[in-house]
Amino acid sequence: MIDILMLSTEHIDIYTQYSIPIWKKYCDKHGYNFCHYGEKLIPDMAFTWSRIKMIQDHFKKTDAEFVMMVDADTLLYDNRFGLKLEDLISKYMNGNKKILFQKDGSDRFGIYFSHNFKLSWELRRWVLPNAGFNIMKNCTEVHEFIDMWLELGQGKLRHLANIHPRTQNILLRGLMTEQKYDNLIGYLPSSIVSKRNTTFCRHLSAMTKEQIASVIKLEYNKIFDQVK
Numbered sequence: 001m002i003d004i005l006m007l008s009t010e011h012i013d014i015y016t017q018y019s020i021p022i023w024k025k026y027c028d029k030h031g032y033n034f035c036h037y038g039e040k041l042i043p044d045m046a047f048t049w050s051r052i053k054m055i056q057d058h059f060k061k062t063d064a065e066f067v068m069m070v071d072a073d074t075l076l077y078d079n080r081f082g083l084k085l086e087d088l089i090s091k092y093m094n095g096n097k098k099i100l101f102q103k104d105g106s107d108r109f110g111i112y113f114s115h116n117f118k119l120s121w122e123l124r125r126w127v128l129p130n131a132g133f134n135i136m137k138n139c140t141e142v143h144e145f146i147d148m149w150l151e152l153g154q155g156k157l158r159h160l161a162n163i164h165p166r167t168q169n170i171l172l173r174g175l176m177t178e179q180k181y182d183n184l185i186g187y188l189p190s191s192i193v194s195k196r197n198t199t200f201c202r203h204l205s206a207m208t209k210e211q212i213a214s215v216i217k218l219e220y221n222k223i224f225d226q227v228k
Contacts, residue, residue: 008072015213018220071132097186101129
């Protein structure tokens, strides 16, 4: 069983009126559970931290083997609606990997480019994680990973927690500096999920709410006209 989580509040209804039905339709097709959370869960931190709290809380009450978290500004392409998450997990969550992140980058002319070159250079990591799209195994190691992510963000590294890229700051400068946590992480190819040049899931960014709504609506119309 797989649970797909999304956190959004009414202030982005302009585009979640399209993205939520797309993800619900996808879940219905493949027998996954779509779980929508509709409120900020950590009042004194940036909204993005509530996504990590959502995952932590959800793990405590689900029997799902895997939990997938998607940002509200994501869409699925209608011509890849048949792709199963189990196939992605089987192919990319291998060895000791328990978590798959979206890469914070994309392919251009067949070459991978980081979307944050300055940070990649500083940390000497060409591939950085995008915390807004992930698949996690429901297991003790991942529970500890999430607990530590929040603990660092609310404690030792709180001074970085609200500085862009916020949750990724703590992930990169805290968790991933420890080998046992870094070893749990794998990545989905940018051809599967990215903000551009991708085929399965597009994760939009650097757009206004109206622009995001316009892009997602195009795929929404295709899906609800064609998917049976």
